[in-house]
Amino acid sequence: THWKHGGIVGVFGYGGGVIGRYCDQPDMFPAVAHFHTIRVNQPSSKFYSTKYLEQLCDLWERRGSGITNMHGSTGDIIFLGTHTPQLEEIFWELTHNINQDLGGSGGNLRTPSCCLGQARCEWACYNTQHLCHTFTNEYQDELHRPAFPYKFKFKFDGCPNCCVASIARSDLSFIGTWRDDIRIDPEAVKAYVGGELVPNGGAHAGRDWGAFDIQKEAIDLCPGQCMAWDGSKLSIDTSNCTRCMHCLAVMPRALRIGKDTGLSMLVGAKAPILDGAQMGSLLVPFIKAEEPYDELKEIIESLWDWWMEEGKN
Ligand code: HEM
Ligand code: HEM
Ligand code: SF4
Ligand code: SF4
Structure with a gap:
């Protein structure tokens, strides 16, 4: 070159x-x-x-x-x-x-980014756009004036589907989740089983895969093994649900995220050349994401304080 x-x-x-x-x-x-x-x-x-x-x-x-x-x-x-x-x-x-700012580069806060969240998506557990925009404004100094030992990224996903891949691509990822039960509409579950509703929102409709099999396509694939179908009623043991989103994606008209929503914070994803890519580790299992986001800022700022003292590049 x-x-x-x-x-x-x-x-x-x-x-x-x-x-x-x-x-x-x-x-x-x-x-x-x-x-x-x-x-x-x-x-x-x-x-x-x-x-x-x-x-x-x-x-x-x-x-x-x-x-x-x-x-x-x-x-x-x-x-x-x-x-x-x-x-x-x-x-x-x-x-x-054009009323637009420069983004980040070097040892600073990189331009925060978020999924499309509540603007388009029924699975968004918090307002990803608002949180992303708020933190972009809040941390202007960190964004434009490199003070860190290395680059630092935030990314905001509204749910564990992780459309901006925050779990793999950011130092601190914010992933929407909920504490209460998945909301089940029993009539809609029956409609999926009976074939009146197309599973997966029609995503696999291009080919004939046969009749929808709730046992094979949802229950048996649940990583928490916490779903049961007795032939007429679906039940979910929330204490063993990992919020993997699979069952919600299979039957979106029947299953919805809970109402007590917030987010999980994960820290430390990286892609070292020798060891390969590593996902972030769970730091905060559940925290509410409500304005003015003071609890979130407290975690971020204490993490930065420690890292600026101890971090090496
Ligand atoms: C001396 C030549 C160049 C060097 C050393 C170089 C190096 C880099 C580095 C270090 C990054 C940042 C990666 C990161 O996100 O950490 C980057 C980003 C990028 N570069 Fe280059 N680059 C060079 C020339 C070019 C040229 C000529 C093009 C295209 C014509 C290009 C396209 C890009 C793109 C698309 C990105 C991604 C930007 C982003 O994701 O934020 N680069 N490059
Ligand atoms: C068969 C050929 C190619 C394959 C299979 C391929 C595959 C991919 C894949 C899988 C990614 C996503 C990586 C990730 O973010 O996880 C990617 C990104 C990218 N590719 Fe290719 N690519 C091909 C050809 C090209 C060519 C010819 C160019 C440019 C002339 C190009 C430019 C880029 C750039 C700039 C990105 C990063 C986009 C970004 O910054 O997010 N690719 N490519
Ligand atoms: S991450 Fe979740 S909330 Fe955000 S766009 Fe993707 S599916 Fe929707
Ligand atoms: S979200 Fe995942 S873990 Fe929870 S009940 Fe559905 S398939 Fe099982």
Whole structure:
């Protein structure tokens, strides 16, 4: 490769958000002598209007390569390739005209990201977008001014389906869950068994798999072995339910998440090259996710205090 690694570039007042890239043959390839990447903080759950996307693309065609990545693994909108003199101009236009901020890079809080949550999904156990947006604002200093020994990521999943894969991809993951019983609609269960309702929300309807078999497709696959079907009535022993989401996905019209909802916090997922990927470990089994989220902030901040003293990169 003819790319030199790294190099410090950025915008005034921020320590992250721009990743420097330089070509080692600038005389031969002057147009890409610099090819810096810009991380732009995506809106929670990545909802856009076409007008807004047009503004982003106009800005990037004018001041950068025009190549974007929607979205990076971190969640950000990625602008690929621009020259150093463009950086302040881009930052000014982004913040003043498009009302959008840079994301994180380096040893700081990386741009928080969340699943689409209560905006679209009946399984969301808390408002992922609100929590993500609140913490993005709350921790602006940590996001823009690298003070950590290494990068640090939050991700917010509304339920254990983990659509943003927080359990594998973030240092601190917030996964929605509930404390009470799964709500069972006995009539709808019978309708699935009787074939009036299509299982799995119709996801496997493209092929004939035969009649729905509740024993084989739900009960026997329950990791908690806590479901029972006596031929007319379904029961669930909540104390052994791991909230794996399987039965809810198979019979979404019959089974719903409980009403006493909150989230679990997991810590320490990483992908070391020699040992392979590791999931986060359970830190807080259940905590309510209610405004102003003071209990959550207390955990985050004490964890950071300890890590900034002890952490090594
Ligand atoms: C000297 C050349 C380059 C080096 C050393 C480099 C290195 C890196 C590194 C270290 C990351 C961050 C990974 C992380 O999330 O921790 C990254 C992200 C990325 N790079 Fe590069 N890169 C280079 C050039 C390029 C080029 C030329 C492209 C595309 C044309 C590109 C596309 C990307 C993309 C799409 C991401 C993901 C951004 C994200 O997920 O947030 N990179 N690169
Ligand atoms: C047969 C060819 C390819 C396969 C099987 C493949 C497979 C994948 C998979 C599985 C991922 C997701 C990784 C993850 O986040 O877990 C991924 C991500 C990615 N691939 Fe490919 N890929 C292929 C070709 C390409 C090509 C040709 C390019 C670019 C020219 C490309 C660019 C990327 C980028 C930029 C990402 C990361 C997106 C992000 O930042 O989230 N891939 N690819
Ligand atoms: S993680 Fe759960 S709540 Fe969020 S979008 Fe996925 S299924 Fe819905
Ligand atoms: S959510 Fe999973 S563990 Fe709980 S009852 Fe359903 S299948 Fe069993």
